Amino acid sequence: MRSKNDVETRLAGRLAELRVEHGWALDELAERTGVSRSTLSRLERAEISPTAALLNKLCAVYGRTMSRLLAEVESEPPQLVRAERQSLWRDEAAGFTRRSVSPPHPGLRGELVEGVLLAGGGVSYDEPPVPGLEQHIWVLDGALEISAGGATHELRAGDCLRFRLWGASRFYCPGPGPVRYALMIVLP
Structure with missing residues (x-):
């Protein structure tokens, strides 16, 4: 089983990548989500764990389901998942x-x-x-x-x-x- 910190660290990194891929500064992402710049910054550095509501706001601006976002931090998904x-x-x-x-x-x-x-x-x-x-x-x-x-x-x-x-x-x-x-x- 993967450790909680490992998944959260990869999730934080993926969230930062998505923001950069969209060409948004933290201030612009904060405006689009209604989440403070400092919270987004701490989230992208894996200093805090996201809530379901916060992840949903980020998924909405990135056009992803929460499951898809979480799958993106996993390695290649197998067909059978034990x-x-x-x-x-x-x-x-x-x-x-x-x-x-x-x-x-x-x-x-x-x-x-x-x-x-x-x-x-x-x-x-x-x-x-x-x-x-x-x-x-x-x-x-x-x-x-x-x-x-x-x-x-x-x-x-x-x-x-x-x-x-x-x-x-x-x-x-x-x-x-x-x-x-x-x-x-x-x-x-």
């Missing part, structure tokens, strides 16, 4: 764990992610990383509230919600225990 080799990322403050079950590939449009939110935990996104992104969310254990497209959906174990994401969204675990769900992402 459980112990799947990329795991945590946002401790939000009570959120994200596992890239099937890493994205440039030639494919879909990917599978496992999400776990602790009771009372939630993740909010201001916008989708790619407008029109199709999501299929299948709750495996627990309960999940999803707000998207002006509606809130309450899902229980076995329920599946499908939608295209055009605006803000929120994933929330009302409890009493954690929720575990599968998220299928399909690029438009």
